[in-house]
Amino acid sequence: MKNWIAYLLLIVSVLACSKENASDTETYEPTPLPLNIPQIFSNNIIPPVIPNNNPQTVEGVALGKKLFFDKTLSANQTIACASCHAPQNAFTDNTPTSDGIDGIFGTRNSMPLFNLAWNYGERFTWDGKELSLERQAIEPVQNPIEMHSDWDDVVDRLQADNDYPELFRLAFKTSTITKELTTKAIAQFERTLISANSKFDRFSLGQATLTPQEQNGLNVFMDEEKGDCFHCHGNPNNPLWTDNVFHNNGLDATFTDLGLGGVTGDPSDNGKFRSPSLRNLAYTAPYMHDGRFATLDQVIEFYSTGLQLSPTIDALMKKVDQGGVNLSAQDKADLKAFLLTLSDPSFLSNPDFQD
Amino acid sequence: MKQIFALLMCVALALTSCGEDMDDNALSNANINFKFSHTWDNTLINSSNLTTQTLTNENGENINITRIRYLISKLQLVNSSGTTFTFDGYKFTDLENEDTYNFTPENNSIPTGTYTLKFVWGFNEEDNIDGAYLDLNSASWNWPAMLGGGYHFLQFDGMYNVDTTPSPFNYHNGTARVSVGNFEQNFAIIELETPLNITKNATINVNMNISEFFKNPNTWDLNVLDTPLMPNYNAQKMMQENVMSVFNVEGITQ
Numbered sequence: 001m002k003n004w005i006a007y008l009l010l011i012v013s014v015l016a017c018s019k020e021n022a023s024d025t026e027t028y029e030p031t032p033l034p035l036n037i038p039q040i041f042s043n044n045i046i047p048p049v050i051p052n053n054n055p056q057t058v059e060g061v062a063l064g065k066k067l068f069f070d071k072t073l074s075a076n077q078t079i080a081c082a083s084c085h086a087p088q089n090a091f092t093d094n095t096p097t098s099d100g101i102d103g104i105f106g107t108r109n110s111m112p113l114f115n116l117a118w119n120y121g122e123r124f125t126w127d128g129k130e131l132s133l134e135r136q137a138i139e140p141v142q143n144p145i146e147m148h149s150d151w152d153d154v155v156d157r158l159q160a161d162n163d164y165p166e167l168f169r170l171a172f173k174t175s176t177i178t179k180e181l182t183t184k185a186i187a188q189f190e191r192t193l194i195s196a197n198s199k200f201d202r203f204s205l206g207q208a209t210l211t212p213q214e215q216n217g218l219n220v221f222m223d224e225e226k227g228d229c230f231h232c233h234g235n236p237n238n239p240l241w242t243d244n245v246f247h248n249n250g251l252d253a254t255f256t257d258l259g260l261g262g263v264t265g266d267p268s269d270n271g272k273f274r275s276p277s278l279r280n281l282a283y284t285a286p287y288m289h290d291g292r293f294a295t296l297d298q299v300i301e302f303y304s305t306g307l308q309l310s311p312t313i314d315a316l317m318k319k320v321d322q323g324g325v326n327l328s329a330q331d332k333a334d335l336k337a338f339l340l341t342l343s344d345p346s347f348l349s350n351p352d353f354q355d
Numbered sequence: 356m357k358q359i360f361a362l363l364m365c366v367a368l369a370l371t372s373c374g375e376d377m378d379d380n381a382l383s384n385a386n387i388n389f390k391f392s393h394t395w396d397n398t399l400i401n402s403s404n405l406t407t408q409t410l411t412n413e414n415g416e417n418i419n420i421t422r423i424r425y426l427i428s429k430l431q432l433v434n435s436s437g438t439t440f441t442f443d444g445y446k447f448t449d450l451e452n453e454d455t456y457n458f459t460p461e462n463n464s465i466p467t468g469t470y471t472l473k474f475v476w477g478f479n480e481e482d483n484i485d486g487a488y489l490d491l492n493s494a495s496w497n498w499p500a501m502l503g504g505g506y507h508f509l510q511f512d513g514m515y516n517v518d519t520t521p522s523p524f525n526y527h528n529g530t531a532r533v534s535v536g537n538f539e540q541n542f543a544i545i546e547l548e549t550p551l552n553i554t555k556n557a558t559i560n561v562n563m564n565i566s567e568f569f570k571n572p573n574t575w576d577l578n579v580l581d582t583p584l585m586p587n588y589n590a591q592k593m594m595q596e597n598v599m600s601v602f603n604v605e606g607i608t609q
Contacts, residue, residue: 224583315512
């Protein structure tokens with residue numbers, strides 16, 4: 001009857017490779033909330049990037065949303081993330097650059113926020129300075145011309161709040177609030193900001209039709225002899241409508257803002273900025289990293305006739321000696337009509353994204 | 356006896372259960388990896404000098420490279436008796452990212468022996484399915500539907516006449532459009548004659564000499580053929596001819 005020892009050993013051997021079991025004592029776990037991946041994405045592109053150390057949870061996203069809209073994060077408690085990243089503007093604002101709590105304007109256009117988990121290179125902001133969404137969320141809070149806070153003060157205010165300690169416990173199993181947990185929650189909320197319900201998305205899924213003008217606009221977009229927009233801004237098989245890569249698109253002959261070059265220190269990166277998505281353009285004016293163009297027409301005219309040569313200009317900016325691709329008036333109008341099919345009004349009104 | 360059997364079982368399990376699968380035929384099979392290098396004639400090109408090196412092409416223009424990305428597929432090893440081993444997958448290389456220089460097929464085990472290497476430049480007609488590969492879509496590697504769809508084989512961007520009047524070139528290769536709605540396959544089958552005597556696990560070293568795109572048999576004049584070239588049938592066919600001399604087997608490391 002000593003067989004049991006051998007069989008016990010057998011069981012132990014079989015279990016030896018399995019993962020550690022959770023302790024038997026009952027512990028609270030936040031509720032997992034996998035990203036709701038739209039069909040147009042799962043059909044066409046690889047899965048989103050979610051950091052292993054910050055899984056999406058119901059409680060984490062809810063906390064992140066509350067923080068995103070909470071003015072407590074700014075030093076004098078007058079602005080929130082949403083002040084410059086407003087849902088009705090596809091999470092940007094409508095000024096070329098944005099002012100912080102002291103009324104001082106920055107140098108860059110507030111970036112719209114959507115489909116962020118599909119930025120596979122995980123370089124965020126116009127110049128790629130921020131290597132994750134979690135790390136990005138640290139910066140605006142402490143930037144002197146944005147929220148101008150001290151993170152220690154922010155954490156103290158959150159800790160002293162009636163609700164936040166419990167909300168952090170629900171999200172992260174500790175009511176001890178830290179900068180890291182605060183930015184993790186904000187990043188979780190930001191990853192839920194998914195936009196995939198434009199007219200063009202529905203066209204791709206066979207649920208809508210394009211007008212002849214929109215169809216011609218798509219052809220201008222995809223034609224190397226015309227717009228040639230697709231090498232940087234996606235295509236019907238890449239519904240992100242950006243490559244999330246850094247290019248000098250010929251805005252200036254000399255640079256006042258080095259862009260990626262200011263981050264890498266490599267002069268060959270000077271004047272390069274990340275291609276923004278063309279999705280939701282209708283709501284995100286003004287355009288470019290410094291918001292210099294007020295209208296979509298100005299942007300199209302720039303690519304058509306306004307390119308400036310510089311040492312780091314991307315070779316995809318063809319015909320730079322002629323100022324650009326010189327589109328006809330009709331092609332410009334058609335291109336614009338196509339670009340507007342990338343607008344997703346349901347994203348602006350999604351109740352999950354409102355304060 | 357049962358006790359001993361059970362004890363033996365658990366010892367055996369404990370020893371083997373966590374290990375990687377052993378190669379069943381360690382003596383007669385070899386695992387194959389590929390390592391691609393890139394040169395401009397005798398100058399090694401990698402991520403550190405890709406965009407900074409000024410180079411002179413066969414026609415005499417000084418150029419700077421902005422980016423080079425390319426696709427090869429259906430890598431095959433053909434042994435001396437004519438048996439072909441086809442590796443799964445495709446290799447998408449971005450010269451900016453040196454991780455992409457290496458390629459290990461998922462099933463990379465072949466019998467030892469003497470082989471030659473063969474692969475497809477781009478995708479052949481069967482594989483060049485519009486939108487079918489999510490990783491390539493995510494890299495915006497698609498070839499426009501109006502030009503036959505599918506994927507780019509090569510994206511080679513740069514500036515020429517950089518010492519005088521710099522102008523962009525976009526040497527992009529893919530399916531050739533004969534006329535509106537009428538397309539012609541434009542992939543190439545690269546067969547490299549160098550015999551590879553594989554006796555054990557091996558890395559096959561292949562080199563791409565970028566300058567050959569401008570050299571052989573068509574001396575490329577960027578002043579005439581710079582951009583746009585994707586819809587230019589003759590340019591596409593010249594690229595298909597020139598790619599034939601771009602690759603070389605450098606040897607094997609084993």
